Amino acid sequence: MEKVMFIEIGMGVDLHGQDITVAAIRAVKDAIGHNSMPGLRSVLPNQSLDEMQVRVTLGVPIDAEKLDIAKVKEAFPYGQVEVKVVQGGLICSSGVVLPEKGDVNDLVYIVNAAVEVGY
Helix, strand or coil: CCCEEEEEEEEEEECCCCCHHHHHHHHHHHHHCCCCCCCHHHHCHHHCHHHCEEEEEEEECCCHHHCCHHHHHCCCCCCEEEEEEEECCEEEECCCCCHHHCCCCCEEEEEEEEEEEEC
16 A cells, blocks of 8 residues: 555454454444545545555454454455454453354454555
């Protein structure tokens, strides 16, 4: 990425079901969900959103092998998305096990996301 235009930070949680992908998608949606970039297209090469580059760093608290990166990429409506996974996030107890919600234990997965957008 030649020029970084902005960086947004997000957090995502899966309270029930212990699905790290759910938490990661919520983290990236939290990072990008409160933004409007009406002037971005005008500074992108060829004024095309296809030229936008998105670099995502996810801090996950468990083995990254359990993360579906393709599903995380689908959370972005535009651009060329690159995802990097690092050790981070948090695991804590929800205090309750709800099998009807998919729980196999009482763990809560928390993922942090840093989303860089540029070209």
